Amino acid sequence: xxxxxxxxxxxxxxxxxxxxxxxxxxxxxxxxxxxxxxxxxxxxxxxxxxxxxxxxxxxxxxxxxxxxxxxxxxxxxxxxxxxxxxxxxxxxxxxxxxxxxxxxxxxxxxxxxxxxxxxxxxxxxxxxxxxxxxxxxxxxxxxxxxxxxxxxxxxxxxxxxxxxxxxxxxxxxxxxxxxxxxxxxxxxxxxxxxxxxxxxxxxxxxxxxxxxxxxxxxxxxxxxxxxxxxxxxxxxxxxxxxxxxxxxxxxxxxxxxxxxxxxxxxxxxxxxxxxxxxxxxxxxxxxxxxxxxxxxxxxxxxxxxxxxxxxxxxxxxxxxxxxxxxxxx
Numbered sequence: 168x169x170x171x172x173x174x175x176x177x178x179x180x181x182x183x184x185x186x187x188x189x190x191x192x193x194x195x196x197x198x199x200x201x202x203x204x205x206x207x208x209x210x211x212x213x214x215x216x217x218x219x220x221x222x223x224x225x226x227x228x229x230x231x232x233x234x235x236x237x238x239x240x241x242x243x244x245x246x247x248x249x250x251x252x253x254x255x256x257x258x259x260x261x262x263x264x265x266x267x268x269x270x271x272x273x274x275x276x277x278x279x280x281x282x283x284x285x286x287x288x289x290x291x292x293x294x295x296x297x298x299x300x301x302x303x304x305x306x307x308x309x310x311x312x313x314x315x316x317x318x319x320x321x322x323x324x325x326x327x328x329x330x331x332x333x334x335x336x337x338x339x340x341x342x343x344x345x346x347x348x349x350x351x352x353x354x355x356x357x358x359x360x361x362x363x364x365x366x367x368x369x370x371x372x373x374x375x376x377x378x379x380x381x382x383x384x385x386x387x388x389x390x391x392x393x394x395x396x397x398x399x400x401x402x403x404x405x406x407x408x409x410x411x412x413x414x415x416x417x418x419x420x421x422x423x424x425x426x427x428x429x430x431x432x433x434x435x436x437x438x439x440x441x442x443x444x445x446x447x448x449x450x451x452x453x454x455x456x457x458x459x460x461x462x463x464x465x466x467x468x469x470x471x472x473x474x475x476x477x478x479x480x481x482x483x484x485x486x487x488x489x490x491x492x493x494x495x496x
Contacts, residue, residue: 168192168200170207193462198475284319287311288330291444292466293423300324301337302344305421309441328364333420335359351399352383361420368434373397376413376420396428425464425472432458432480436494439476443469447484449494454482 168188175181176189193201288294288306295305296312299319304312310330318325325345336344338357346353348364351371358378364371373382375391382389382397385404389397398407411428419426425442427435433455440447443466449455458480464472473484473492484492 285313303335305333307331331363333361350385353380355380371399376417419463423466427460429459429461432460435460446491
């Protein structure tokens with residue numbers, strides 16, 4: 168990767184090969200070249216970024232991932248690209264609201280005298296908890312896990328989730344593990360997966376990294392394979408399953424990075440606010456319309472992460488107080 172390729176990309180002049188190189192680069196850890204390019208462009212007042220061009224690129228890239236994977240399999244290529252590095256098995260289950268389920272759990276606990284266990288991550292950093300069966304859960308800030316101790320020790324290990332968490336489930340064929348997130352229920356015997364179930368987001372998501380899982384979403388039921396992402400629309404109650412790049416995802420989820428996979432920019436910025444305890448003001452919210460973001464960002468530098476995310480779409484920010492930022496063109 169070099170600056171000329173980045174320059175052509177942001178000016179809408181890059182070839183299909185160069186666009187692929189930039190997309191792979193933006194999903195990596197070392198983005199120093201991008202930071203240098205941003206500084207150079209800021210210093211010389213760069214021309215307006217072609218937003219429509221980049222949106223078309225990201226949409227086209229996402230929709231063609233599965234087609235590319237099939238083509239690679241047909242050619243029986245032994246060296247594969249980062250899009251198709253599928254490890255063992257992971258699943259992400261996301262939903263917006265588990266309030267009704269929590270209410271029923273509390274009622275059951277009151278009737279049986281069983282203690283309801285509730286774990287909440289109120290800090291800024293990732294929090295890892297280990298359940299009695301050995302299952303490990305990495306909880307993002309603002310995430311809550313709730314389960315009934317008595318039921319969990321029985322024939323079904325069941326927890327409810329609000330927020331986002333990565334699960335590494337201990338295998339037990341006699342005791343399936345279930346994660347309930349609103350209208351989504353993910354059932355596994357032993358695997359690893361990530362679930363995004365934020366209350367104010369339009370979609371709940373499950374990403375499988377290793378193993379296999381069954382997801383009941385509304386009236387639909389889907390079996391996921393490693394490298395698949397299931398999205399469930401809360402409003403329409405529709406399910407969408409697509410292939411995604413899961414290389415290094417386990418490390419990213421367990422080391423506290425912000426991981427965005429074709430996420431609406433508006434929702435990504437809300438997650439940035441939550442992760443860094445910021446206040447983002449957007450005078451013209453239409454600037455975020457029809458924009459999506461894919462990438463991985465460290466939690467140790469709020470301003471750097473915000474700069475990188477906004478620059479992809481030709482947006483900027485200026486500081487207004489210690490933790491307040493204004494987003495503008």
